[in-house]
Structures are given as structure tokens and as C-alpha cells.
Amino acid sequence: MQSQTRPDEIKVTYKAVDEKLDDILIALSDIGDINIAFSSELIPVTETFTIYALNKSIGGILNDILNDTSLTYKLVGNQLVIIKDEYKFAPEFLTISGKIVDRESGEPLPYASIYLYDRSLGTEANEYGFFSLKLPNGLKRIYATYLGYDKSIKEIRLVKDTVITVGLKPQASLNEVLIVDRALDIPSEKISSTDRLPVDRIRSIAALGGEPDVLRLAHLSSGVTTGADGFGGLNVRGGSSDQNLMLLDGVPVYNTGHAFGLFSVYNPNIIKSAEILKGSMPARFGGRLSSIMDVRTKDGNLQKAAGNISVGVVALNATLEGPISKDASSYIVSFRRTIVDPFIKNITEYINDINARTGQASYYYYDFNGKINLKLNDKHRLIMSYYRGADVFGNNVTSTSSQGALTNEELKSDEWDGGNNVALLRLNSKLSQNLFAKTSVYFSNYDYNSFTYNRIIETDVNENIFYSAGLYESKIQDFGVKLDIDYIPNANHIVRTGIHAVRHDFSPGLITFNEGDQIVEGRDPVTKRIVEALLKEPQLTGNELSAYVEDEININEHFKVNVGVHANAIQTNSNVYTSIQPRAGLLYTWKKLFAKMGYSRTNQYLHLISNTGLGIPIDVWIPSSDQLKPEQANIYNAGLGVNIGNGYSLDVEGYFKQFENIVGIQEGAFLDINEGTDWQSAIPVGSGEAYGFEANISKTVGQSVWQANYTYSKSMRTFEELNGGRPFEFRFNRDHQFKFAFIRKINSNAEFSLNWLFGSGNPITAPIQLQPYIDNKGIQRLLPIYTEKNNQLLPEYHRLDIAFSFYGDFSWADKWRFTLGLYNAYNRKNPAYIDIQKDRDRPETFSLYQYSILPVLPTASFSISF
């Protein structure tokens, strides 16, 4: 069979001088014996063309003629059709930019992914949902995803620079629950080791006291440890809790825990996204050695007024949001407060009563968040936000006992209150299609004080009064100005740069007294006011300046690099410390496999001296000073992974860290931190190293989703002044950790969740025997013998949390959710600390007792959104 020649390949000889286009097309149809279809409305009517063609294809002739017009031809069946070519005069590459938002509320979705459908090009939105992609012109299928949202696919004819808004629909149910960002069903691996926390599912898991908590989500990540039940803060890959930069909308928050860390200050109702960066850091981050916890709050619903009320076992939470101007400006306010005050009062009164004491305790915490999001014009948006949260505690107990002629009157009083204020004014500017800037002015303050007083009056023939009183205060104030610029020349290249200036004002104070100091007469009680008058807190300041530049480039379809440098300096009283910190990361992807490695040098100018034992919680933040040099770290990490498919993914990562100039806590009672006391020179300064290995496996798509991870970790510290100069294990290290999280959709209105955490015991300093000593009255007494710091391991920590969630719609409300669960379901007595006491069965001997804090606890919460 003879093959038929395509109409545009038929060769003809043709000549035309100053002919109109329609005449030429008709002539070519006749000569070639083909049909050339055209609309006279499309073709130019006045323009004439001259052409000489000798044995040339009709397609070639048409290309020559139409070259300078906006027309082209298309083969349709057996005929050639003259059509308009809208891409013909478009630049080869065009920019598509815009925002990725929640379709229902208009909230921008930070770090959402946007890709070409064939995944050949793509990028990630910035923290405000802005993105910019440079693409070849033509018809493009754009694919956007975000954790907890349905995917969105858009077709766009790209003939000019285009601004779009991509709206993603929140997932109503567990069709595709995503535990972490690695769950995205297209590879979106980051160069840095970052876990995106599934805040959209925060209400699905069993929450202590019915209070969903983003920090407890972070506890489920590999490489993250805490003390028992969250005490001891967040410790990431062998770093201490002060080495985490805890951010709220980009502003540092110094105290992130309520009730000593049982709950976090991050109100779940207002959180939009949360990420924890665990490994080497891109250059844009600085100021802490080990990790960044980046929590972003909602901007407010741009579409309609909405709200949420939730009540749990512990707290009541109410949120209201809505547009100030629809699709342009919005507000959101949220308030949370504990509701357990009467319970605490009654239960402590009852416990005191059965122990022949009188008194009661009181405790509450609260959080207020407010935010206004104003669209100034198409290019500028102003955000004002404020957070205030605080804890208030009081406990007063008195008791009297008699033994023969001896009477003992005991008074014990503790009170503390403290909280954060965080205020932010930020201008987000879209200076061009590929240039973004944010200018921020912020204020972050943490003010804490605690007072403790114990008095014993022994009366027989004489009256002897013994007392100890202590006051601890910590005032921290940061005032900062920041400018961050993102420049996106094309989809394969992002340049970030910025500058940050902050003034730190710190005034810590700690003073203790006993009866030997004679600050009161006789039976007069020592009051907080008396001690306050004797405390003269040192005033410490530091002016810090930092700048960075960071370049992220897709070298080819396999390699992506992020290189940069972060530089900073701080001025203390008579010193200026400077630091240049190189940062580098490399990501290699091949089909479903990826490999990454990174290095960063980090430093921090802030130091936290924190006690690990019982008594008043002491968190003394101080800036670097003439005595205290900045802390520094080198972080190395490398990992491999595979997105297996069907929602399964597997990755492993190893890390090594070195710390220098880190601070410790001197052995013995805390030094008084008072004006005129040389307390800074008594702070031990040392070094440390940490290394470990993490493995993660997850299934993130389907009716059942789960994640499991294992971490092996070692973290050591060495201080000349501590432990006889010998290295010792970091207090919150756990050699082995295994974590498992599981969520199962039961039906369209119910879910079941289960978390199980296992960690080998963390080290503590425990006495091994008791030794006698003779006091200055010649009386022999006993004291514990400590031979090594952190010489003992507490028993293993493990805990199972389970929860059932039921949800649906009311006719008068958008959504409701009821969660019922058990925290520590099998009542594991996880020890938090140990103490020496007289043996309960043999009072002539002493024994060590371990104290666990949280037994099995039912949890329940109910929330409605409207």
C-alpha cells in the first residue's frame, strides 16, 4: 500500500509578489490539491506577501509566510488549518507566581509544593504561601500539594508572566492522612533534615489533658528526646533544650512550656504549620546550635467569620476569625485557659488534710493570641500579631507535730509566675514576580519569678527557728529588626539573603537565705517582698547583628545544592565576638531514591543555665559576656531514602556534632546571682559531642497510616570543673528510641489512633552509698556519696496512648469533633527522678525511690467549628 504524503509535505513551485494572504492560501490549495482552511477574520487583510518557492513543501512555504504573523498552521485530518499561535511571540520563559492558599479560609499555606505535572520542574512556596516558577511558555499542567489537603491540578496557558492563586481543599477525612512531609506522593525531599509536623491531625491523637500539643508531635520525630512525660524540654540529636530556636511566627520564644513543660505555649487552635529542622541548617537560620522549631500561626479567614470552641479535661479554648475586608484582610484571636483551678484547690486541700496539714495549692495558665493581616495593596501585606501567655502557681502548707516535749511547727510556701509577651509587626512585600521581601520588627519578653520559703520552729525548753528562703527572677527582653529577601530568578534557583539586628536585655537574679543570715527577727516570716529588696539583679545586655546569603540551585534533574554563609557578631561590655559560619547541603535524587548530606557551623550568643533536680525550676538565660564566650557547633549529617510507592517511604540518616564553649551547672547549691557576686566565673564551660543514627519508615496513604522510627544516639559532655574533668553522658540522652504512630479511619465519622514510644533510660546522677561526716557541733551525720556524674540509667521509658475521634457536622455548626482516649494506657510508671528517703519498711535504713509523674490518664476533648 502506498503511503499518503502529508498535505504540508507536498512540494510545489510557487511565486507571489505583493499578494494578499488569503489569495496566497487559495493559490497554494489549488497548486497542492489540498484543502487549506482559514478564517478571514484571523488573517491580515491589508498586509501583502512576496514569496519565491522552488520545489518546496507547502508547510515550509506557510512557515515562511506566517513567520512574522501571530498565525501558524495545524494539520487537522487531511487538511491544513490556519490558526492563531498565542505562544509565538511570548518569551521563551515566563514566570508564574502567586499564592497557595486554603480554599475555604483563604489562609496562605506555607511551604506548599507546586510542580509541573511531569515533575520536571517545581518549587516550594515560602513561609507565606508565595511561590514563583520560571517555565517555558505553553500549556502547562500545574500540580500543588500540601500536608492535610487534597491535591490541586490546574491547566494554564502560559503566554505571559502570570499571577495565580491556587486553592487547596482541606481533607475532610482520612482518605490521605499524611504523617510527615515525606509522605507526599511526589518526591519533595528537602536538602535539610526537616520534619513537617502534621498539625492538621493534631486532634486525632491522644493528648494529655485533652490538650493537643504541637511539641508532643515533635516528640514523635526521630532524634528528639525529652525527660519523662515531656519534662526537660526538647532535646534534638544530642543537643540541649537551649540549643533549639523556638519560633512563633519567626520570633524567638524563650519559654515554650506551661506546667514545667507538660503542655506547650503553642495554642493548637491557632497553629497553621510547624516544622522541626534537626540537622545541618541552611544559612538563613542562625542563633542556636542544634535545631529550629518553626511554628506559624493562622492569618485569619479571608472569606467568612468563623470560630472554634474546644474544651478538654484541662483547658477551655476559644478562637474567632474572619475577614476585615473579604479576600484582602483578616483577623484572628484565640484565648485558652485552664479550668482545673477548683479541682487543684480541693484535691490539695484534701491531701493536706489527710496528712495532718493545712493549706492548698492553686495553679492556672493561659494563652492569648491575636493577629491582624492587612492587605495594603497587591504588593504589600502588613501583619501584626501579639501573644501573651503565663503560668501562676501558689502553694502554702502549714503543719504542727509533737513528740514528747518537742513541738514542731512547719511552714512551706512556694509561689511562681511567669510568662511570655511576643509582639510582631511584619511587612510582606512582593517587589516583583520573583523578588519577595519581609521586614519585621519584633519584641519578645519573658518574665519569671519564683519564691520559696520553708520554716521549722522547734520548741521544747528553748525555741529554735530554722528557715530557708529563695527568690529566683529572670527577665529577658529582645527587641529586633529583620529584613529577609527571597530572589527567585528561575525555578531552579533561589537566592535568599537577609540581615537581623537584635538587642538582648537580661536580668537574672537568684538569692537564698537561711536563719544564719538573720534577715528577719524571731518568728517574723520571710516574705517575698523582704527578699526582693535584697536582690539586686545584674543587668546584662548584648547587641547582636547577623546577616546571611544562601543560594539553592538545581544543578540538573538529579542534583540540588544549598550553599551559604551566616555571619554574626555580638557586642558585650568590652568584647565583640564575631563568627563566620559556612553552610552546605547536597541532595541527589534518582527515580525514587534520594541521598543527602550537609554541614553547618552554628553558634549562639545565649546560654541557659538550668537545674535538672527538684526544687524551684531555674532557667537562667544570659547573653555571651566577657567571661562567657559564644557557644559553637559543627554539624554533619548524611542520609539515604526511598519513596517505595503506594505511600510507603523509608529513609536512614546519620549525624555527628561537636560542641564548644557550652555551659554547664556547677556542682552544689546554686550560686547567688546578685549584684556584686562573681557568679559568671563559676559557670563551668566545656565541650561535647553527639552522634547517632535514625531510621524512619512510614505509610502515609490509605485508610490506615503509620510511621515508625528508630534512633540510636550518644551525647557526651566534658567540663574541666565537673566530674573530675572526665567525660560524662548528657542528661537527656537515650541510647535507643523507638516510636510508632498509627491512625486508622474506622468509618466516615470516626478514627482510631495509637502512639507507642520506647526509650532506653536517660542518665541521672545517683548516690551509691552514704558517708558519715562530722558537723561543727561534733555531730556525726550522713551524706550521699556521688562518684560519677550521670552514673546511673533510669529504667526504660515507654508509653502507649490511644484515642478514638468522632467527627461530623451539626446543622448549626460546620464541624464537631469528640476525642476520647487514654494517655499512658497501660499505666507504665515511668520514672522522672529518684530521691533518697528512709526505707518505708525499715526506717533505720535509707533507700532510693523513683518517682513517676503521670499514670494512666483519661483524655477527652470536644470541639466545634462554626
Added chain:
Amino acid sequence: MRKFYPLLIFPLAIFVLSISSCVDEYNGGINDVESNLFIFAELEAGEQLELRVLKTSAFGESTNIQFPEDAVVILDFGAGSARILYDASKDMYCEELITIEENKDYSIDVTLERSSLDDITASTTVPVSKGFETAAIFKSSNDLDQLELNFSIAFDDMQLEDYYHVLPYFYISKIVGTDTIVGIEKNYVKFGSLPRDLDNINSLAHRDGVIFNGSSIDGNEIAFKGLAGVTLESDEVIENITIETRTTDMSYFHYHKQLSKQILLDQTNLGEPVLVGSNVVNGYGLFGSFSKDVKIMILQ
């Protein structure tokens, strides 16, 4: 009604578990640690040897302080060695025939005859006394209840690694007519309000006086304040202050400094555990030494 019982068991069990005790005995292998010998000796130049031998108390053992009487205590004093015998009247091992001498090495070996406890050894070199060169003591207040004393003391030879324990004390004199009768009770100056400055001057929680490391003073005059800590009647005066300066060996200094920190911590429970340490091999305690210089200063 019967079918509701299983439903009640669950919340009831949760309630019972929730309020159940959260205190358990901790072992972690510590209960397997056995007692050790503990000795305490502060050899004083010019005085006879006195040594306490005790046992530490392992957890779970009786906390009644035990004084083993069957210890074989051998003192090596360079020129020879001698067995030191137990003096039941003092609960100590004493030897009247041996006088401790400055700048001389002493070592001790203690064995319990009927016990599996490890033998212990320890040694010390008695330091040469370096009393202060000049001193001045001022009253900064005439408040009889809060008589404050300012000490200013200068030492020679402070560049060496010397350790000092300074114990100022006084006697209260009573004025009777034109006579002054000196009391017999020794009153030690109190240093409770000293800043707890660990590297320079340390007040002790369990002993009178202050201790400090001479090298950290570095030849400078040192000054510190103390309180008389007594209430004087209108006819009572303090005429002079006696300053006993002990030049101690390093073990004496470190043991008391660390022990004091530990005792203070035990009182406040606000701080970190202290590794007291010991120069006793296989055991605990102190085998230290000092030589003494005593000067009487007129109170200005």
C-alpha cells in the same frame, strides 16, 4: 443491671490506677553496691595521730554509724611503721608516741580482720606552716547584735599551690569595775553571709572558718567580712581576735570544700549533686594534714 458491670470496670480501673502510688523503690544495681571503709584524719603538725575508722552505709543497710574496732591500722611515717590501736574512749585509733611533723610524708593502710571489705590506703605530706604576714581587723558596726568584723590579711609566698583554713575566734571579756575578766568560751566568727565564691574564699557549712586556695589569691591582700554572732551585754567587750591559720594539704582543702557544697545542697535541694571525692584508695573519707599558726590581733 447485670450487663452494665463490665462497662463500669473500665472507668473504675482507670480511676484506681490514676490515683495509685507513683513511688517505687529504685534499684538500678545500686542496692548491690557494698559498704566501704571510711577514714577521717586531719594530721596536725606537732600533735599526735588520731584517726577515725568507719564504714559507709550501703542503701538498705542500717544507717547507724559503725565504728569497726577490729581494724588493723598501719601508719608508715618514713622512718618506720607502727600499728595504731583503737581507743574505745574516743572511738578512734590513736598513737601518743608519734608526733606529726611538718614537711614529712605519712601513709596509712587499714584492713578489717573479719570482713570482706577492701583494704584501704591513703597518704599525705604535712605542709609547712605559712601564717599570714599582716592582718587588720575592724569593727564596721557597733550594733551589738550584728557586730561585723572586716578582715584584711596578706600572705607571703602566695604563688605556690598552698591551701589555707583560717579560723578567727574570740573570747568575750566582762568588765567588772576596773578589771577585765576574759571568758573561757571560744566563739568562732560566723561567715554565713559570705558570697559563696567557690574559687576564692569559701565559708564552710560544716566547719568554722573559711578556706581558700592560695594560688587563686595570687599574692594579693584578701579581705572578707564575718559576724561576731553574739549579743554583747553593756558590760561585755571583745578585745582581740585570735586567728588560727591552718596551712593544709590539697586533700584537706578539696574534701572540705566539696563536702561543704554537698551539705549546702542537702539543705536547699537547689542545685546539682556534688562529687566530694577522696584521697583514700578503695574507700572514702579524708587522710589530710595541716600545720597551724596562731596570732592574736587587737580589735581596732
